[in-house]
Amino acid sequence: MGNSKKFKVLISRSDMPESGVDILKKQCELKVWDGPLPIPKADFIKSVQGVNGIYCCITDKIDKELLDAAGPELKVVATISVGYDHIDVGECKKRGIKIGYTPDVLTDATAELTLALLLCTSRRLPEAMHEARTGGWVSWAPTWMTGPGLADATVGIVGFGRIGQAVAKRVKSFNTSQLLYFNRSEKSEAKEIGATKVSFDELLTKSDFVICCAALAPETKEMFNRNAFKKMKNSAVFINTSRGGIVDQNALIEALQNGTIRAAGLDVTSPEPLPLDSPLFKLKNCVILPHIGSAAIQTRSNMSEMTANNILAGLNGTKMPAQLE
Ligand SMILES: O=C(O)[C@H](O)CO
Numbered sequence: 001m002g003n004s005k006k007f008k009v010l011i012s013r014s015d016m017p018e019s020g021v022d023i024l025k026k027q028c029e030l031k032v033w034d035g036p037l038p039i040p041k042a043d044f045i046k047s048v049q050g051v052n053g054i055y056c057c058i059t060d061k062i063d064k065e066l067l068d069a070a071g072p073e074l075k076v077v078a079t080i081s082v083g084y085d086h087i088d089v090g091e092c093k094k095r096g097i098k099i100g101y102t103p104d105v106l107t108d109a110t111a112e113l114t115l116a117l118l119l120c121t122s123r124r125l126p127e128a129m130h131e132a133r134t135g136g137w138v139s140w141a142p143t144w145m146t147g148p149g150l151a152d153a154t155v156g157i158v159g160f161g162r163i164g165q166a167v168a169k170r171v172k173s174f175n176t177s178q179l180l181y182f183n184r185s186e187k188s189e190a191k192e193i194g195a196t197k198v199s200f201d202e203l204l205t206k207s208d209f210v211i212c213c214a215a216l217a218p219e220t221k222e223m224f225n226r227n228a229f230k231k232m233k234n235s236a237v238f239i240n241t242s243r244g245g246i247v248d249q250n251a252l253i254e255a256l257q258n259g260t261i262r263a264a265g266l267d268v269t270s271p272e273p274l275p276l277d278s279p280l281f282k283l284k285n286c287v288i289l290p291h292i293g294s295a296a297i298q299t300r301s302n303m304s305e306m307t308a309n310n311i312l313a314g315l316n317g318t319k320m321p322a323q324l325e
Helices: 018-027 041-047 064-070 089-094 107-122 125-134 162-172 200-206 226-231 249-258 297-316
Strands: 007-011 028-032 053-056 076-079 098-100 154-158 178-182 195-197 209-212 237-240 263-266 286-288
Touching: 007 018, 007 297, 018 028, 018 297, 041 064, 053 297, 064 089, 076 297, 089 098, 098 297, 107 125, 107 162, 107 209, 107 237, 107 263, 107 286, 154 162, 154 200, 162 178, 162 209, 178 200, 200 226, 226 249, 249 263
Parallel strands: 007 028, 007 053, 053 076, 076 098, 154 178, 154 209, 178 195, 209 237, 237 263, 263 286
Antiparallel strands: none
16 A cells, blocks of 8 residues: 555554554554543544544543544544443444454453452452551461452352453362352353353352453443342452443442442442542452553553554454454
8 A cells, every 4th residue: 555545543542552553553644642641532533533543442432423523434443452332332333333342362361360359359468468567467366367268169250251251260270169150141161161150149149259250231230239239248259350330339339338248359440540539449348450450561562463453454354353243
Protein backbone atom coordinates (compact mmCIF):
# COMPACT_ATOMS: atom_id res chain seq x y z
CA MET A 1 0.00 0.00 0.00
CA GLY A 2 1.45 3.38 -1.00
CA ASN A 3 1.82 6.15 1.54
CA SER A 4 -1.13 8.09 0.15
CA LYS A 5 -3.44 5.16 0.93
CA LYS A 6 -2.34 4.40 4.46
CA PHE A 7 -5.13 3.41 6.87
CA LYS A 8 -5.92 6.04 9.48
CA VAL A 9 -5.95 4.61 12.99
CA LEU A 10 -6.65 6.43 16.24
CA ILE A 11 -4.89 5.14 19.37
CA SER A 12 -6.63 6.38 22.51
CA ARG A 13 -3.57 6.46 24.82
CA SER A 14 0.06 7.50 24.49
CA ASP A 15 1.22 4.57 26.63
CA MET A 16 -0.21 1.58 24.76
CA PRO A 17 2.45 -1.19 24.80
CA GLU A 18 4.92 -0.47 22.00
CA SER A 19 4.93 -3.90 20.38
CA GLY A 20 1.45 -3.37 18.95
CA VAL A 21 1.99 0.27 18.05
CA ASP A 22 5.12 -0.70 16.08
CA ILE A 23 3.11 -3.22 14.06
CA LEU A 24 0.54 -0.58 13.14
CA LYS A 25 3.15 2.07 12.23
CA LYS A 26 4.18 0.08 9.17
CA GLN A 27 0.82 0.23 7.44
CA CYS A 28 -1.09 3.01 9.10
CA GLU A 29 -1.10 6.70 9.67
CA LEU A 30 -1.42 6.89 13.44
CA LYS A 31 -3.16 9.55 15.48
CA VAL A 32 -2.19 9.00 19.09
CA TRP A 33 -4.01 10.74 21.94
CA ASP A 34 -1.25 12.50 23.80
CA GLY A 35 -1.78 11.45 27.37
CA PRO A 36 -1.66 8.51 29.73
CA LEU A 37 -5.16 9.26 31.04
CA PRO A 38 -8.45 8.45 29.29
CA ILE A 39 -9.15 10.69 26.34
CA PRO A 40 -11.93 13.16 27.26
CA LYS A 41 -15.15 12.47 25.36
CA ALA A 42 -15.08 15.81 23.48
CA ASP A 43 -11.52 15.16 22.26
CA PHE A 44 -12.37 11.57 21.39
CA ILE A 45 -15.26 12.78 19.25
CA LYS A 46 -13.02 15.30 17.46
CA SER A 47 -10.13 12.90 16.90
CA VAL A 48 -12.22 10.01 15.65
CA GLN A 49 -13.61 11.81 12.61
CA GLY A 50 -12.64 10.04 9.40
CA VAL A 51 -10.50 7.28 10.92
CA ASN A 52 -10.62 3.69 9.64
CA GLY A 53 -9.72 2.01 12.89
CA ILE A 54 -9.75 2.68 16.63
CA TYR A 55 -7.29 1.07 19.05
CA CYS A 56 -9.00 1.55 22.42
CA CYS A 57 -9.10 0.21 25.97
CA ILE A 58 -11.65 -0.43 28.70
CA THR A 59 -11.85 3.21 29.79
CA ASP A 60 -13.03 4.37 26.35
CA LYS A 61 -16.77 4.31 25.83
CA ILE A 62 -17.50 3.36 22.23
CA ASP A 63 -21.13 4.42 21.95
CA LYS A 64 -23.54 5.65 19.31
CA GLU A 65 -22.43 9.27 19.65
CA LEU A 66 -18.80 8.35 19.05
CA LEU A 67 -19.61 6.06 16.12
CA ASP A 68 -21.76 8.80 14.56
CA ALA A 69 -18.85 11.22 14.92
CA ALA A 70 -16.44 8.73 13.34
CA GLY A 71 -18.56 8.35 10.22
CA PRO A 72 -18.69 5.68 7.52
CA GLU A 73 -14.90 5.32 7.11
CA LEU A 74 -14.65 3.52 10.46
CA LYS A 75 -14.32 -0.22 9.81
CA VAL A 76 -12.69 -1.70 12.93
CA VAL A 77 -12.77 -1.05 16.66
CA ALA A 78 -10.17 -3.09 18.55
CA THR A 79 -9.87 -3.09 22.31
CA ILE A 80 -6.83 -4.15 24.28
CA SER A 81 -8.99 -6.24 26.64
CA VAL A 82 -11.00 -9.42 26.76
CA GLY A 83 -13.96 -7.51 28.21
CA TYR A 84 -16.02 -5.45 25.79
CA ASP A 85 -18.78 -4.01 27.95
CA HIS A 86 -17.48 -0.51 27.08
CA ILE A 87 -18.40 -1.07 23.43
CA ASP A 88 -21.93 -0.78 22.06
CA VAL A 89 -21.74 -4.04 20.13
CA GLY A 90 -25.22 -3.62 18.57
CA GLU A 91 -24.38 -0.18 17.16
CA CYS A 92 -21.10 -1.48 15.71
CA LYS A 93 -22.87 -4.43 14.09
CA LYS A 94 -25.56 -2.22 12.57
CA ARG A 95 -22.82 -0.24 10.83
CA GLY A 96 -20.78 -3.28 9.79
CA ILE A 97 -17.90 -2.24 12.08
CA LYS A 98 -15.80 -5.22 13.13
CA ILE A 99 -14.83 -5.57 16.78
CA GLY A 100 -11.51 -7.04 17.87
CA TYR A 101 -10.66 -8.08 21.45
CA THR A 102 -7.92 -10.04 23.23
CA PRO A 103 -9.10 -13.39 24.65
CA ASP A 104 -6.63 -16.18 25.60
CA VAL A 105 -3.47 -14.09 25.82
CA LEU A 106 -4.42 -12.73 29.25
CA THR A 107 -5.95 -15.87 30.74
CA ASP A 108 -2.88 -17.02 32.69
CA ALA A 109 -2.06 -13.57 34.03
CA THR A 110 -5.62 -12.95 35.18
CA ALA A 111 -5.90 -16.40 36.78
CA GLU A 112 -2.60 -15.79 38.59
CA LEU A 113 -3.81 -12.48 39.94
CA THR A 114 -7.10 -14.05 41.04
CA LEU A 115 -5.20 -16.60 43.10
CA ALA A 116 -2.92 -13.91 44.52
CA LEU A 117 -5.93 -11.87 45.58
CA LEU A 118 -7.67 -14.89 47.03
CA LEU A 119 -4.67 -15.81 49.19
CA CYS A 120 -4.06 -12.21 50.16
CA THR A 121 -7.65 -11.82 51.31
CA SER A 122 -8.18 -15.13 53.06
CA ARG A 123 -4.80 -15.11 54.84
CA ARG A 124 -5.10 -11.37 55.57
CA LEU A 125 -1.73 -10.44 54.09
CA PRO A 126 -2.17 -6.64 53.82
CA GLU A 127 -3.36 -6.52 57.44
CA ALA A 128 -0.47 -8.72 58.59
CA MET A 129 2.09 -6.61 56.70
CA HIS A 130 0.67 -3.49 58.29
CA GLU A 131 0.94 -5.03 61.77
CA ALA A 132 4.54 -6.11 61.12
CA ARG A 133 5.56 -2.59 60.08
CA THR A 134 3.70 -0.68 62.77
CA GLY A 135 4.54 -2.55 65.96
CA GLY A 136 1.48 -4.80 66.12
CA TRP A 137 3.78 -7.84 65.93
CA VAL A 138 4.56 -8.15 69.63
CA SER A 139 4.94 -11.93 69.70
CA TRP A 140 4.00 -15.04 67.75
CA ALA A 141 0.45 -15.81 68.88
CA PRO A 142 -1.67 -18.92 68.34
CA THR A 143 -4.83 -17.29 66.97
CA TRP A 144 -3.51 -13.94 65.76
CA MET A 145 -3.88 -13.17 62.03
CA THR A 146 -5.61 -16.45 61.29
CA GLY A 147 -7.84 -16.86 58.27
CA PRO A 148 -9.35 -19.71 56.30
CA GLY A 149 -7.08 -21.89 54.16
CA LEU A 150 -7.96 -23.47 50.83
CA ALA A 151 -7.18 -27.07 51.80
CA ASP A 152 -10.41 -29.06 52.20
CA ALA A 153 -12.49 -26.03 51.20
CA THR A 154 -15.34 -25.87 48.70
CA VAL A 155 -14.62 -23.31 46.01
CA GLY A 156 -17.35 -21.94 43.75
CA ILE A 157 -16.54 -20.20 40.50
CA VAL A 158 -19.14 -18.01 38.81
CA GLY A 159 -18.44 -17.78 35.07
CA PHE A 160 -16.61 -20.83 33.77
CA GLY A 161 -15.06 -19.53 30.57
CA ARG A 162 -11.33 -19.44 29.87
CA ILE A 163 -10.41 -17.48 32.98
CA GLY A 164 -12.78 -19.32 35.33
CA GLN A 165 -11.34 -22.65 34.17
CA ALA A 166 -7.76 -21.43 34.52
CA VAL A 167 -8.56 -20.32 38.07
CA ALA A 168 -10.15 -23.72 38.82
CA LYS A 169 -7.04 -25.61 37.66
CA ARG A 170 -4.81 -23.52 39.90
CA VAL A 171 -7.12 -23.62 42.90
CA LYS A 172 -7.25 -27.42 42.73
CA SER A 173 -3.53 -27.67 43.44
CA PHE A 174 -4.27 -26.36 46.95
CA ASN A 175 -6.05 -29.64 47.80
CA THR A 176 -9.55 -28.20 47.89
CA SER A 177 -12.32 -30.68 48.61
CA GLN A 178 -14.84 -29.60 45.97
CA LEU A 179 -14.95 -27.35 42.94
CA LEU A 180 -18.35 -25.99 41.92
CA TYR A 181 -19.18 -23.74 39.00
CA PHE A 182 -22.12 -21.74 37.77
CA ASN A 183 -22.33 -20.85 34.11
CA ARG A 184 -25.13 -20.29 31.58
CA SER A 185 -24.11 -23.39 29.65
CA GLU A 186 -22.55 -26.70 30.67
CA LYS A 187 -18.79 -26.68 30.01
CA SER A 188 -17.29 -29.85 28.54
CA GLU A 189 -13.88 -29.03 30.11
CA ALA A 190 -15.40 -29.20 33.61
CA LYS A 191 -15.21 -32.99 33.85
CA GLU A 192 -11.48 -33.13 33.34
CA ILE A 193 -10.94 -30.22 35.72
CA GLY A 194 -13.16 -31.95 38.29
CA ALA A 195 -15.72 -29.16 38.64
CA THR A 196 -19.45 -29.71 39.10
CA LYS A 197 -22.11 -27.45 37.59
CA VAL A 198 -24.64 -26.23 40.15
CA SER A 199 -27.26 -23.48 40.35
CA PHE A 200 -26.17 -20.01 41.44
CA ASP A 201 -28.00 -20.48 44.77
CA GLU A 202 -26.38 -23.83 45.48
CA LEU A 203 -22.96 -22.39 44.72
CA LEU A 204 -23.58 -19.50 47.09
CA THR A 205 -24.80 -21.65 49.97
CA LYS A 206 -22.14 -24.36 49.70
CA SER A 207 -18.94 -22.46 48.88
CA ASP A 208 -16.27 -21.36 51.33
CA PHE A 209 -14.77 -19.21 48.58
CA VAL A 210 -16.88 -17.60 45.85
CA ILE A 211 -14.87 -16.37 42.88
CA CYS A 212 -16.48 -14.22 40.21
CA CYS A 213 -15.01 -14.59 36.71
CA ALA A 214 -18.18 -13.83 34.71
CA ALA A 215 -18.36 -11.19 32.00
CA LEU A 216 -20.52 -8.13 32.62
CA ALA A 217 -23.73 -8.35 30.60
CA PRO A 218 -27.35 -7.34 31.27
CA GLU A 219 -27.96 -10.82 32.80
CA THR A 220 -25.00 -10.58 35.19
CA LYS A 221 -25.37 -6.92 36.23
CA GLU A 222 -25.44 -6.78 40.04
CA MET A 223 -26.07 -10.53 40.32
CA PHE A 224 -24.14 -10.30 43.59
CA ASN A 225 -26.81 -8.34 45.44
CA ARG A 226 -28.08 -8.26 49.02
CA ASN A 227 -29.96 -11.51 48.48
CA ALA A 228 -26.92 -13.29 47.08
CA PHE A 229 -24.66 -12.21 49.95
CA LYS A 230 -27.31 -13.38 52.46
CA LYS A 231 -27.21 -16.86 50.93
CA MET A 232 -23.44 -17.11 51.36
CA LYS A 233 -21.82 -18.58 54.48
CA ASN A 234 -20.83 -16.08 57.18
CA SER A 235 -17.33 -17.51 56.83
CA ALA A 236 -17.24 -17.09 53.03
CA VAL A 237 -14.59 -15.12 51.15
CA PHE A 238 -15.74 -13.35 47.98
CA ILE A 239 -13.32 -12.56 45.14
CA ASN A 240 -14.09 -10.49 42.04
CA THR A 241 -11.61 -10.06 39.18
CA SER A 242 -14.10 -9.53 36.34
CA ARG A 243 -16.12 -6.30 36.47
CA GLY A 244 -17.35 -4.13 39.32
CA GLY A 245 -20.81 -3.86 37.75
CA ILE A 246 -21.52 -7.51 38.59
CA VAL A 247 -21.73 -6.51 42.24
CA ASP A 248 -24.21 -4.28 44.03
CA GLN A 249 -21.41 -2.51 45.87
CA ASN A 250 -23.60 -1.06 48.63
CA ALA A 251 -24.87 -4.55 49.38
CA LEU A 252 -21.28 -5.81 49.52
CA ILE A 253 -20.26 -3.02 51.91
CA GLU A 254 -23.18 -3.89 54.16
CA ALA A 255 -22.35 -7.63 54.02
CA LEU A 256 -18.74 -6.94 55.00
CA GLN A 257 -19.70 -4.51 57.77
CA ASN A 258 -22.35 -6.83 59.27
CA GLY A 259 -20.37 -10.05 59.03
CA THR A 260 -22.81 -11.54 56.51
CA ILE A 261 -19.62 -12.73 54.78
CA ARG A 262 -16.07 -12.83 56.16
CA ALA A 263 -14.05 -10.93 53.58
CA ALA A 264 -13.79 -9.73 50.00
CA GLY A 265 -10.93 -9.30 47.54
CA LEU A 266 -11.66 -6.99 44.63
CA ASP A 267 -9.59 -6.19 41.56
CA VAL A 268 -12.56 -4.35 40.08
CA THR A 269 -15.01 -1.84 41.56
CA SER A 270 -17.73 0.65 40.63
CA PRO A 271 -16.61 3.21 39.74
CA GLU A 272 -12.97 2.88 38.83
CA PRO A 273 -10.84 4.30 40.27
CA LEU A 274 -12.67 3.74 43.56
CA PRO A 275 -13.03 7.13 45.33
CA LEU A 276 -10.70 7.44 48.30
CA ASP A 277 -13.63 8.05 50.64
CA SER A 278 -15.31 4.75 49.73
CA PRO A 279 -16.30 2.78 52.85
CA LEU A 280 -14.58 -0.22 51.24
CA PHE A 281 -11.20 1.37 51.91
CA LYS A 282 -12.05 1.58 55.63
CA LEU A 283 -12.77 -2.12 55.99
CA LYS A 284 -10.00 -4.41 57.25
CA ASN A 285 -11.76 -7.39 55.68
CA CYS A 286 -11.59 -5.98 52.16
CA VAL A 287 -8.54 -6.09 49.90
CA ILE A 288 -8.67 -3.76 46.92
CA LEU A 289 -6.43 -3.81 43.87
CA PRO A 290 -6.58 -1.23 41.05
CA HIS A 291 -7.76 -3.48 38.17
CA ILE A 292 -4.42 -5.15 37.44
CA GLY A 293 -5.61 -8.64 36.48
CA SER A 294 -3.79 -8.73 33.15
CA ALA A 295 -0.91 -6.47 34.18
CA ALA A 296 1.95 -8.89 33.49
CA ILE A 297 4.58 -7.31 31.24
CA GLN A 298 4.61 -9.92 28.47
CA THR A 299 0.82 -10.29 28.65
CA ARG A 300 0.24 -6.60 27.98
CA SER A 301 2.67 -6.74 25.11
CA ASN A 302 0.87 -9.77 23.63
CA MET A 303 -2.46 -7.99 24.08
CA SER A 304 -1.14 -4.97 22.22
CA GLU A 305 0.12 -7.09 19.31
CA MET A 306 -3.21 -8.88 19.11
CA THR A 307 -5.04 -5.55 19.07
CA ALA A 308 -2.82 -4.27 16.25
CA ASN A 309 -3.20 -7.48 14.25
CA ASN A 310 -6.97 -7.34 14.76
CA ILE A 311 -6.99 -3.85 13.27
CA LEU A 312 -4.78 -4.71 10.29
CA ALA A 313 -6.70 -7.90 9.46
CA GLY A 314 -10.03 -6.12 9.84
CA LEU A 315 -8.92 -3.32 7.51
CA ASN A 316 -7.27 -5.63 4.98
CA GLY A 317 -10.28 -7.93 4.93
CA THR A 318 -8.41 -11.00 6.23
CA LYS A 319 -9.25 -13.16 9.26
CA MET A 320 -8.87 -11.24 12.50
CA PRO A 321 -7.00 -13.09 15.29
CA ALA A 322 -9.96 -12.48 17.62
CA GLN A 323 -13.12 -10.98 16.21
CA LEU A 324 -16.20 -10.65 18.37
CA GLU A 325 -18.94 -12.49 16.50
O1 LIG B 1 -11.11 -7.05 30.11
C1 LIG B 1 -9.90 -7.09 30.32
O2 LIG B 1 -9.08 -7.48 29.48
C2 LIG B 1 -9.35 -6.65 31.64
O3 LIG B 1 -10.32 -6.24 32.50
C3 LIG B 1 -8.28 -5.60 31.46
O4 LIG B 1 -7.18 -6.28 31.00
